[in-house]
Amino acid sequence: MEFNIEDEALLEFLLDSIEDGILIVDMHNKVYTNTAFLRMLGIAKEELKSNSFPNFIKDEKLRDSFILDEKKREQEFKLNGNHLLLRHIPYIEYEKVLNHIFTIRDITDIKDSHSQLMQEKMTLDMIEDLLEHAYEGFTLVDAEGKIVKWNYEKLFGIREKDAVGKPVEDVIENTRLHIVVKTGRKEIKDIQRIHGHDMIANRIPIIRNGRIIGAVGAVLFKDASDIREMAKELIKLENKVKEYKGELERLQDKKYSFDSIITQDPKMEYLKKLARKAAESNSTVLILGESGTGKEMFAQAIHKASYRRAESFMAINCAAIPKELLESELFGYEGGAFTGAKKSGKPGKFELANGGTIFLDEIGNMPLEMQAKLLRVLEEKEFERVGGTEKILLDVRIIAATNEDIEEAVKIGKFREDLYYRLNVITLDIPPLRDRKDDIPLIAENLLEYLAKELDTQKKKLSPETLNILKQYHWPGNVRELRNVLERGINLSSGSTILPKHLPERIFMNIEGEMEKFNEISLLREVVAEVEKEAIIKALSKTKGNKTLAAEKLGIHRTALYKKINKYGLDI
Numbered sequence: 001m002e003f004n005i006e007d008e009a010l011l012e013f014l015l016d017s018i019e020d021g022i023l024i025v026d027m028h029n030k031v032y033t034n035t036a037f038l039r040m041l042g043i044a045k046e047e048l049k050s051n052s053f054p055n056f057i058k059d060e061k062l063r064d065s066f067i068l069d070e071k072k073r074e075q076e077f078k079l080n081g082n083h084l085l086l087r088h089i090p091y092i093e094y095e096k097v098l099n100h101i102f103t104i105r106d107i108t109d110i111k112d113s114h115s116q117l118m119q120e121k122m123t124l125d126m127i128e129d130l131l132e133h134a135y136e137g138f139t140l141v142d143a144e145g146k147i148v149k150w151n152y153e154k155l156f157g158i159r160e161k162d163a164v165g166k167p168v169e170d171v172i173e174n175t176r177l178h179i180v181v182k183t184g185r186k187e188i189k190d191i192q193r194i195h196g197h198d199m200i201a202n203r204i205p206i207i208r209n210g211r212i213i214g215a216v217g218a219v220l221f222k223d224a225s226d227i228r229e230m231a232k233e234l235i236k237l238e239n240k241v242k243e244y245k246g247e248l249e250r251l252q253d254k255k256y257s258f259d260s261i262i263t264q265d266p267k268m269e270y271l272k273k274l275a276r277k278a279a280e281s282n283s284t285v286l287i288l289g290e291s292g293t294g295k296e297m298f299a300q301a302i303h304k305a306s307y308r309r310a311e312s313f314m315a316i317n318c319a320a321i322p323k324e325l326l327e328s329e330l331f332g333y334e335g336g337a338f339t340g341a342k343k344s345g346k347p348g349k350f351e352l353a354n355g356g357t358i359f360l361d362e363i364g365n366m367p368l369e370m371q372a373k374l375l376r377v378l379e380e381k382e383f384e385r386v387g388g389t390e391k392i393l394l395d396v397r398i399i400a401a402t403n404e405d406i407e408e409a410v411k412i413g414k415f416r417e418d419l420y421y422r423l424n425v426i427t428l429d430i431p432p433l434r435d436r437k438d439d440i441p442l443i444a445e446n447l448l449e450y451l452a453k454e455l456d457t458q459k460k461k462l463s464p465e466t467l468n469i470l471k472q473y474h475w476p477g478n479v480r481e482l483r484n485v486l487e488r489g490i491n492l493s494s495g496s497t498i499l500p501k502h503l504p505e506r507i508f509m510n511i512e513g514e515m516e517k518f519n520e521i522s523l524l525r526e527v528v529a530e531v532e533k534e535a536i537i538k539a540l541s542k543t544k545g546n547k548t549l550a551a552e553k554l555g556i557h558r559t560a561l562y563k564k565i566n567k568y569g570l571d572i
């Protein structure tokens with residue numbers, strides 16, 4: 001028979017007494033529901049009255065779940081942060097569906113509890129894995145000192161099923177875990193005699209809400225002798241670190257010391273002596289010299305020989321930084337000082353070098369406005385970051401360098417005279433390599449040894465002819481160019497000797513005027529001629545026979561190129 005309730009007030013009362021949400025739909029699509037259902041789905045009574053079933057259910061996806069058929073169903077869904085379980089129960093009488101009953105239960109707590117249990121299980125598994133790998137073995141006892149977890153099978157040969165539930169003192173020799181459970185005091189790195197071995201153990205009480213609920217015991221070392229062996233290994237490692245540190249410092253000191261400046265030239269020896277004296281003071285040093293002469297090597301050597309050697313050495317190329325960024329590079333900036341600035345700000349080179357040495361390379365290219373700021377910093381021995389107001393005291397050694405004629409720059413107003421005199425306390429004017437050609441064999445030998453290590457190859461030597469050619473060249477790039485030429489020679493030579501043919505073309509193109517000095521060496525003349533011919537042929541080939549362009553490429557005058565073509569009988 002059809003489900004029919006005459007007293008709807010009684011039905012409403014009965015339904016509202018149920019905690020789960022209830023919705024009954026009769027065969028005429030009339031609905032009966034309770035307050036719990038409306039609350040769970042967020043439906044107002046007015047909406048229920050003004051909308052037919054199931055349109056009063058706001059969630060479209062959920063609305064599709066209220067299907068009126070003969071199937072019994074249940075499904076979970078999430079609504080407004082709550083986990084809900086929806087069940088559909090058709091009421092059938094005489095094989096005819098008279099009513100549809102929908103129930104909704106809030107299972108949020110169950111879900112959260114399940115999730116929490118899973119998380120705690122994962123945590124326990126992780127702790128167990130950690131204990132298993134961190135210690136030789138461990139055991140867990142309850143508040144009565146009975147074993148609830150056992151991981152000593154490998155150590156003692158006792159299986160977990162034979163140990164669990166027993167008093168710990170009946171299973172482990174000389175244990176104190178049952179005492180720790182009573183006292184609540186941890187015992188760390190305690191020596192425990194077990195099976196004739198002095199083992200090192202930790203015993204830690206487990207306390208929850210001020211109550212001791214158990215304790216964990218773990219063996220760190222199964223024999224005290226293991227600690228002695230470990231201590232020996234640690235001492236070995238410490239000694240090895242000290243050895244490496246000492247070797248690193250020794251190599252660094254060697255690389256940046258005055259001994260690394262190779263020379264037998266009297267003027268260079270005098271400059272090294274003067275630089276050593278400068279290292280003993282705190283005065284500003286100005287290093288002059290062409291690019292590649294070793295100005296930074298002198299600056300590094302002065303720093304390493306000074307009392308500031310343990311502090312920072314900061315180098316900055318004033319010509320390589322755009323003038324609008326130079327101030328922030330030198331003095332740093334506060335956060336938000338300009339567009340693109342880091343929020344945390346950034347220290348500048350002066351701040352980073354405080355207590356040590358700052359090397360201002362190519363200072364002759366510093367803009368005039370920055371020269372004024374630098375002078376003020378040197379005079380006042382303090383500065384502010386860009387965009388900042390806090391004064392930073394300065395304790396730094398200034399070494400400046402330039403490859404320009406600084407006195408001429410002062411005369412034409414390109415460099416401030418007052419800054420020049422402030423920097424020019426001790427001056428080192430390094431001569432170019434062409435003015436100390438007797439140093440070339442020494443420097444080349446030293447560079448060949450260094451490059452062999454850097455390139456991980458066998459050390460190579462220069463043939464007498466190659467060395468003579470190198471001594472005749474004028475070296476516009478100085479020692480830096482010599483290093484470049486030698487590295488090229490190492491890469492091109494297949495044997496152990498660098499021959500003239502392994503040198504770049506420009507070397508030969510620029511020593512024509514010097515060739516008369518060794519005409520008596522026929523072999524050298526033949527080799528040089530061969531290399532010159534090869535260079536000319538390559539240049540003409542690359543320029544498709546254009547002699548003007550070929551002469552420019554070779555770095556010689558067009559007339560000189562014609563002479564060489566005729567000299568070597570090149571029919572091009």
